[in-house]
Amino acid sequence: xxxxxxxxxxxxxxxxxxxxxxxxxxxxxxxxxxxxxxxxxxxxxxxxxxxxxxxxxxxxxxxxxxxxxxxxxxxxxxxxxxxxxxxxxxxxxxxxxxxxxxxxxxxxxxxxxxxxxxxxxxxxxxxxxxxxxxxxxxxxxxxxxxxxxxxxxxxxxxxxxxxxxxxxxxxxxxxxxxxxxxxxxxxxxxxxxxxxxxxxxxxxxxxxxxxxxxxxxxxxxxxxxxxxxxxxxxxxxxxxxxxxxxxxxxxxxxxxxxxxxxxxxxxxxxxxxxxxxxxxxxxxxxxxxxxxxxxxxxxxxxxxxxxxxxxxxxx
Amino acid sequence: xxxxxxxxxxxxxxxxxxxxxxxxxxxxxxxxxxxxxxxxxxxxxxxxxxxxxxxxxxxxxxxxxxxxxxxxxxxxxxxxxxxxxxxxxxxxxxxxxxxxxxxxxxxxxxxxxxxxxxxxxxxxxxxxxxxxxxxxxxxxxxxxxxxxxxxxxxxxxxxxxxxxxxxxxxxxxxxxxxxxxxxxxxxxxxxxxxxxxxxxxxxxxxxxxxxxxxxxxxxxxxxxxxxxxxxxxxxxxxxxxxxxxxxxxxxxxxxxxxxxxxxxxxxxxxxxxxxxxxxxxxxxxxxx
Numbered sequence: 001x002x003x004x005x006x007x008x009x010x011x012x013x014x015x016x017x018x019x020x021x022x023x024x025x026x027x028x029x030x031x032x033x034x035x036x037x038x039x040x041x042x043x044x045x046x047x048x049x050x051x052x053x054x055x056x057x058x059x060x061x062x063x064x065x066x067x068x069x070x071x072x073x074x075x076x077x078x079x080x081x082x083x084x085x086x087x088x089x090x091x092x093x094x095x096x097x098x099x100x101x102x103x104x105x106x107x108x109x110x111x112x113x114x115x116x117x118x119x120x121x122x123x124x125x126x127x128x129x130x131x132x133x134x135x136x137x138x139x140x141x142x143x144x145x146x147x148x149x150x151x152x153x154x155x156x157x158x159x160x161x162x163x164x165x166x167x168x169x170x171x172x173x174x175x176x177x178x179x180x181x182x183x184x185x186x187x188x189x190x191x192x193x194x195x196x197x198x199x200x201x202x203x204x205x206x207x208x209x210x211x212x213x214x215x216x217x218x219x220x221x222x223x224x225x226x227x228x229x230x231x232x233x234x235x236x237x238x239x240x241x242x243x244x245x246x247x248x249x250x251x252x253x254x255x256x257x258x259x260x261x262x263x264x265x266x267x268x269x270x271x272x273x274x275x276x277x278x279x280x281x282x283x284x285x286x287x288x289x290x291x292x293x294x295x296x297x298x299x300x301x302x303x304x305x306x307x308x309x310x311x312x313x314x315x
Numbered sequence: 316x317x318x319x320x321x322x323x324x325x326x327x328x329x330x331x332x333x334x335x336x337x338x339x340x341x342x343x344x345x346x347x348x349x350x351x352x353x354x355x356x357x358x359x360x361x362x363x364x365x366x367x368x369x370x371x372x373x374x375x376x377x378x379x380x381x382x383x384x385x386x387x388x389x390x391x392x393x394x395x396x397x398x399x400x401x402x403x404x405x406x407x408x409x410x411x412x413x414x415x416x417x418x419x420x421x422x423x424x425x426x427x428x429x430x431x432x433x434x435x436x437x438x439x440x441x442x443x444x445x446x447x448x449x450x451x452x453x454x455x456x457x458x459x460x461x462x463x464x465x466x467x468x469x470x471x472x473x474x475x476x477x478x479x480x481x482x483x484x485x486x487x488x489x490x491x492x493x494x495x496x497x498x499x500x501x502x503x504x505x506x507x508x509x510x511x512x513x514x515x516x517x518x519x520x521x522x523x524x525x526x527x528x529x530x531x532x533x534x535x536x537x538x539x540x541x542x543x544x545x546x547x548x549x550x551x552x553x554x555x556x557x558x559x560x561x562x563x564x565x566x567x568x569x570x571x572x573x574x575x576x577x578x579x580x581x582x583x584x585x586x587x588x589x590x591x592x593x594x595x596x597x598x599x600x601x602x603x
């Protein structure tokens with residue numbers, strides 16, 4: 001097991017190394033002039049020269065890379081070139097808890113919807129109930145998350161005025177303010193995610209229900225709920241774990257868009273604002289962090305899967 | 316005795332007809348998709364008003380004059396949504412076309428030749444795997460800039476790895492089969508074996524993948540437009556109409572409802588079609 005974990009951890013770090021290199025070189029190899037883009041129309045020759053010097057673009061690309069890379073390893077991603085010129089690391093450190101809070105709550109909401117929906121669909125396979133659940137799963141997958149966010153604001157914030165329409169309140173200022181600000185965005189992000197998990201649980205449950213040990217358990221005279229929840233569900237959840245890692249990508253992508261609807265200054269909003277302000281150090285940093293979250297979530301999923309199902313370690 | 320599924324004896328069109336006649340959602344999905352395609356093609360004749368014409372009739376609720384109401388600049392919402400269909404469908408279909416062709420070439424070459432070619436291509440694909448697709452598209456738009464062509468390139472590249480993976484795994488299974496061996500003995504060139512013999516047999520999962528990707532591409536374009544990273548601020552696209560209307564939804568709910576409804580309807584129909592195709596072509600479900 002240790003050997004398997006070691007290989008996976010090294011693999012993840014190699015991927016992150018490559019990602020960092022790619023993120024750096026993309027901006028420099030692409031045709032066009034990022035400096036001109038950053039200065040937009042307002043750039044004079046002097047401003048341009050100053051900007052090139054400030055960003056270190058006057059040095060050869062390999063030197064720039066080593067400087068950036070060395071900084072990155074020490075947690076220094078440069079400074080924002082827009083507004084207050086804050087260090088990128090500080091901006092990211094402030095925004096990360098917001099995105100993680102949103103992702104966490106979306107994940108919980110998704111599971112609350114998906115697990116019962118998946119179990120009921122499988123237990124009532126090909127009935128009207130199953131078809132209804134399947135239709136709602138398709139609906140959840142097809143609904144743009146930012147649109148769902150807008151609908152939720154129209155109903156719960158603008159009309160009923162139950163919940164705030166925008167903003168974020170840290171958990172240190174109380175559980176309810178934190179929850180009330182995050183619940184609508186979390187539903188918007190979690191719905192599509194829950195559709196995927198529910199369909200996955202359904203098909204995985206159907207596989208398990210066909211197994212011999214299920215027939216044996218049924219012949220012992222166990223009740224339907226014991227059969228489903230004690231015997232089938234734990235086995236059916238094993239393959240679901242793998243898809244959670246992949247579907248986490250949807251969660252992060254959803255958060256990027258939905259944070260912008262609710263004006264939550266998380267990673268997604270920092271990324272999009274960075275792009276709109278042509279603040280490239282911030283954009284690089286945000287993309288790097290998003291990809292790191294994604295890579296390490298998948299690493300965690302792989303290790304978890306290896307722990308639960310020993311066959312995986314040796315393949 | 317081996318009992319065959321009723322569909323196993325049917326080939327080609329008749330198989331499609333059989334399954335589509337039993338699957339009630341497929342005809343509905345196809346009809347909705349056709350309606351959207353027709354409104355994209357005939358937008359100039361179908362739209363009751365010029366989509367960019369500003370009038371003094373601002374934020375008026377849906378009425379006989381304006382079936383879906385007007386926005387904050389007095390523009391007719393229905394006309395803007397009809398014209399928006401053009402961009403959505405064009406981006407959705409063209410991006411999948413590009414990533415299908417490039418991805419299949421990469422996947423087939425990697426799977427067929429193996430060795431160095433496979434290693435280089437797979438490392439690239441693994442690297443792309445380290446980013447969520449939408450983040451790739453956002454980053455590429457950040458690098459290339461906004462605009463129709465850039466959005467198409469960004470979304471196409473984001474989906475490239477999905478097609479390459481499917482194509483490669485199909486080729487790996489197929490290349491050991493006897494008909495490939497036979498073609499090789501016949502003296503067929505590698506090119507001919509790859510694209511004439513192997514590819515047609517790998518078509519089914521690729522068709523399903525392409526259908527699903529059209530819906531993701533439409534969602535992707537709408538999200539980019541919504542974030543202000545889309546085609547242009549003057550072209551009515553569904554995502555942009557929603558973004559423009561966002562500030563007014565407390566007074567004018569229709570601005571927040573109808574454009575999103577259009578996106579959901581087309582994406583839902585394409586997903587249903589993809590699901591039916593998956594059953595018809597007997598492709599194992601792959602959720603992402």
